[in-house]
Every structure is written in C-alpha cells, then in structure tokens.
Amino acid sequence: xxxxxxxxxxxxxxxxxxxxxxxxxxxxxxxxxxxxxxxxxxxxxxxxxxxxxxxxxxxxxxxxxxxxxxxxxxxxxxxxxxxxxxxxxxxxxxxxxxxxxxxxxxxxxxxxxxxxxxxxxxxxxxxxxxxxxxxxxxxxxxxxxxxxxxxxxxxxxxxxxxx
Numbered sequence: 449x450x451x452x453x454x455x456x457x458x459x460x461x462x463x464x465x466x467x468x469x470x471x472x473x474x475x476x477x478x479x480x481x482x483x484x485x486x487x488x489x490x491x492x493x494x495x496x497x498x499x500x501x502x503x504x505x506x507x508x509x510x511x512x513x514x515x516x517x518x519x520x521x522x523x524x525x526x527x528x529x530x531x532x533x534x535x536x537x538x539x540x541x542x543x544x545x546x547x548x549x550x551x552x553x554x555x556x557x558x559x560x561x562x563x564x565x566x567x568x569x570x571x572x573x574x575x576x577x578x579x580x581x582x583x584x585x586x587x588x589x590x591x592x593x594x595x596x597x598x599x600x601x602x603x604x605x606x607x608x609x610x611x
C-alpha cells in the first residue's frame with residue numbers, strides 16, 4: 449500500500465470533517481492506495497457513539513462517504529459531490545475496538561457520474577456496513593479553480609499502516 453498525500457493539507461480554511469488533520473471535532477481519516485482500492489484504517493472513539501460503546505450510524509456514513517470521495521480524488525484525479533448514498537448496516541461496531549478498516553473502489557463511470565462501492569470491517573475483519581455512493585464529478589478546470597485541487601498523489605514508498 450502507498451499512503452495518499454492529502455492535496456489540501458496546509459490550505460487556509462481547509463477544515464473538512466472527514467479528512468482535515470487539524471479539525472478537532474473531525475474524524476481525521478487518512479487514506480492508502482492498495483491496487484484498485486482505497487483503504488483507510490480508523491480508530492473508533494467514545495465521542496462518536498450512538499448507544500453505549502456502539503459507533504453511531506451517522507459517523508459510519510461519514511466514513512463511507514469520505515472514502516468514496518477519496519476514491520474519486522485518487523483514481524479519477526478530480527473532485528465532485530455525493531449525489532446519492534445507499535447504506536446497509538449489518539453489524540454494530542464497538543467504539544472500544546482497536547481499529548476498523550474501510551475499503552472503496554470505483555464500480556462504474558458514465559461521463560461525470562461515478563458509482564463507488566465502500567465497505568467497513570471491524571477489527572476481526574467482519575463486514576459491518578456497506579455503501580454505494582453515486583458521485584457527480586467536476587471538470588478538472590472546475591476542480592482546480594473552485595476546489596483548489598491540482599492532483600492527488602501517493603508517497604513513493606510502499607508501507608504497511610500501523611494498526
């Protein structure tokens with residue numbers, strides 16, 4: 449796996465709830481490229497529980513939506529917005545778990561509409577939640593001029609993220 453470089457890190461005003469490293473309330477996701485998939489390893493926190501020791505479903509949706517966006521960023525080298533998201537909750541996630549793993553991959557591209565499939569696994573590798581996102585992508589010109597997006601690269605060396 450190679451770590452994906454956040455193209456907005458250091459940009460004034462950048463405070464994404466999903467991926468900004470300095471957003472105190474955010475989930476601070478980081479991403480890796482593993483072949484055709486985008487991967488994130490994330491540590492649940494009690495702050496994000498819905499019920500006692502159970503990760504809130506809305507936070508799960510945020511994590512899945514964010515990794516789908518990063519699949520578009522890295523694989524298609526542009527930005528856009530989620531236009532539809534279908535989520536299936538299969539199994540609760542314990543906020544005391546050491547980590548969860550998310551994986552996303554692009555399933556279909558039709559002009560500027562992209563279908564991305566994302567899955568969330570608990571620390572034991574059990575599928576807990578899955579989503580299919582429909583993403584409306586922007587032209588590279590709009591991504592550059594309005595979203596300050598130039599490109600989404602990876603670090604040169606292969607790494608194994610610490611869990």
